[in-house]
Each structure stands twice: as C-alpha cells, then as structure tokens.
Amino acid sequence: QVQLVESGGGLVQAGGSLRLSCKGSGSIFTFMGWDRQTPGKQRELVAVITENGNTRYADSVKGRATISRDNAENTVYLQMASLEPGDTAVYYCYAHSVVTDRDYWGQGTQVTVSS
DSSP states (O other): OOEEEEEOOEEEETTOOEEEEEEEESSOEEEEEEEEEOTTSOOEEEEEEOTTOOEEEOTTTTTTEEEEEEGGGTEEEEEEOSOOGGGOEEEEEEEEETTTOOEEEOOOEEEEEEO
C-alpha cells in the first residue's frame, strides 16, 4: 500500500521559515513534490524534484523555497523562507510510483503565515 505522510506544518510569522517533510512508503518514486490549496483558489504546484535531483518551482516561491529528497529514505523536503501571508495554504505532498505508475497524495498539512 502506497502512503505519503507529511509533517512540519503550523503557524509561522511573516518573514519566518519552515520545513515540511513527506515520507513515502510502499513504493519507489520517480518525481516527488509539493502543491498547495487555498480555499477558493486553484491548487498550485509549489515545487517538484525528480529522482535525479532536477527541480522546478512555481514563480511565486522561486528564491524562497528549496526542495530536496533523500532517496534512501523515500522522503522529500520543502524548505521555505521569507514566508508571506500569501503562502498560507494546505500543502500536499505528491509522488509518482514506479510500481503502479500512478500519482499519490498525502493528507495535507496546514501552513498559516501571520502578518
């Protein structure tokens, strides 16, 4: 059974930083990443990283976010700095399974940035 479990969300003051973690199990994953959802807005890709370490970021977080992964631990991280109230959202980890050739999402973790 493929599972993704996120951790690291919470309440942060504007200008602060946080790190989200997502541990996968039940498969080996090609790309892993994060997207986010704010009520009333479309879900937005935040960052993605391939198994070889190639990365891509949303324009809204470029220069403030760093995505990384530990392939041995099947874990992907999202480090964000200079947080803004506009970063407030539920952040979802996702990953593509090599075994099932399907995408999976975690349960989501709330990030709230106070001004």
